Amino acid sequence: MRIENEDVPEAQWVSDAQSGDARSFELLFDRYYDMIHAFAYRVCLVDTEADDIAQETFIRAARGIASYRRAASFKNWLYRIAHNALVDWRRQSARQREKQDQFSVELASRAQARTPDYSPLHAALKQLSPDLREAVALVYFEGMNHRQAADTMGCAETTVSWRIFRAKRALRLLLEAKKGESP
Amino acid sequence: MNDNDLRRHLRELTVPGTSESTRARARHRALTAFQAGSSVPPDQSERNYFDWSWCVALVLALAVTLLPFVLFPRQGPENVADDRQVLQQMEKLFPRQINAVVEENGKVDLSIAQAPVVGADQPVLVVFKQGADTIHVLSYSGHRVCLMLGNQQSCFEVLATPSGNVILEGENKVWLASEHPEIAGYAVRAQTWTKSL
Numbered sequence A: 001m002r003i004e005n006e007d008v009p010e011a012q013w014v015s016d017a018q019s020g021d022a023r024s025f026e027l028l029f030d031r032y033y034d035m036i037h038a039f040a041y042r043v044c045l046v047d048t049e050a051d052d053i054a055q056e057t058f059i060r061a062a063r064g065i066a067s068y069r070r071a072a073s074f075k076n077w078l079y080r081i082a083h084n085a086l087v088d089w090r091r092q093s094a095r096q097r098e099k100q101d102q103f104s105v106e107l108a109s110r111a112q113a114r115t116p117d118y119s120p121l122h123a124a125l126k127q128l129s130p131d132l133r134e135a136v137a138l139v140y141f142e143g144m145n146h147r148q149a150a151d152t153m154g155c156a157e158t159t160v161s162w163r164i165f166r167a168k169r170a171l172r173l174l175l176e177a178k179k180g181e182s183p
Numbered sequence B: 001m002n003d004n005d006l007r008r009h010l011r012e013l014t015v016p017g018t019s020e021s022t023r024a025r026a027r028h029r030a031l032t033a034f035q036a037g038s039s040v041p042p043d044q045s046e047r048n049y050f051d052w053s054w055c056v057a058l059v060l061a062l063a064v065t066l067l068p069f070v071l072f073p074r075q076g077p078e079n080v081a082d083d084r085q086v087l088q089q090m091e092k093l094f095p096r097q098i099n100a101v102v103e104e105n106g107k108v109d110l111s112i113a114q115a116p117v118v119g120a121d122q123p124v125l126v127v128f129k130q131g132a133d134t135i136h137v138l139s140y141s142g143h144r145v146c147l148m149l150g151n152q153q154s155c156f157e158v159l160a161t162p163s164g165n166v167i168l169e170g171e172n173k174v175w176l177a178s179e180h181p182e183i184a185g186y187a188v189r190a191q192t193w194t195k196s197l
Helices: A002-018 A022-044 A047-067 A074-099 A101-113 A120-127 A130-141 A146-153 A157-181 B003-011 B020-036 B054-071 B080-093
Strands: B098-104 B107-112 B123-130 B133-140 B144-149 B152-160 B166-169 B174-176 B186-192
Touching: A002 A022, A002 A047, A022 A047, A022 A074, A022 A130, A022 B020, A047 A074, A047 B020, A074 A130, A074 A146, A120 A157, A130 A146, A130 A157, A130 B003, A146 A157, A157 B003, A157 B152, A157 B166, B080 B098, B080 B123, B080 B133, B098 B144, B123 B144, B123 B152, B123 B166, B133 B144, B133 B152, B166 B186
Parallel strands: none
Antiparallel strands: B098 B107, B098 B133, B123 B133, B123 B186, B144 B152, B152 B166, B166 B174
């Protein structure tokens, strides 16, 4: 019942936003901005980048909301847009790294300085590829099953299963190694 | 470090909050894009599926479905088509809520999620065999299954790989089905299948 009650206003907001009501879109923004920002951060692990990705996600959602057909929940639709924004961010980052190779150490240290979490977990997640981090973020943090995560990431569910398996194995090794290092 | 420890570790990752100015800028830009874009009315109305009355029907339907398995326990070699049928019947009764169906020598146990959020993943069949004792586990990739093997409880996550192999990931150990492993004295076989078959 709880889910149903929560969904009633949201369905109305989506309908109204699709009809051009800016206030309804604003309500959707307020409901989901933190969620999308947290998801983006868990994948890219840099807060300023997460700000940009979350903003880009909502700009794309604003442009595309008329085409949203409710085959997926609005929340999962937003995750899908965020995933595409993250893919673009990765491409852009790779291009920037190629162009600005000589400044990479400086850029990396600046980015790190703006990220407050220096925990072993943060360091371990940083060691994973973005694909593995995204699978972990969707399944462990966002609570999706492998099918839903696969729909969001645009891949087969077996690929998600395999990424989760690899990520868990790597995280276990990395975190246990860190534990062994600490005095 | 077991699976629960890892989950606990992951929950410790802190996400930095966004500043009000960052959020306000994002909202402003999104609203600008919204007002610039064209919106059309939706073409479908939302449907509400929830209805408490299905509970009674489900109990009756479940009893009818499980009766043949109780009265006529499976004999002879395993039949994947039978297993597929069982899983499909259960899925009809509990759409997207089946975590696992465990059939042991004709006795069927269901593991059902409280909310309809699971069940759409890649189906996997795992068979445990020790002498005349045969346990069929029908589940989905990514789901966690616990069952009694002999006198001990074994829990593992069922994972299908892109190459069609099945991995059983326990608390501290991983088994590859292609290597025909043994768990608690039970020989293990596993396979994936497509739901459309």
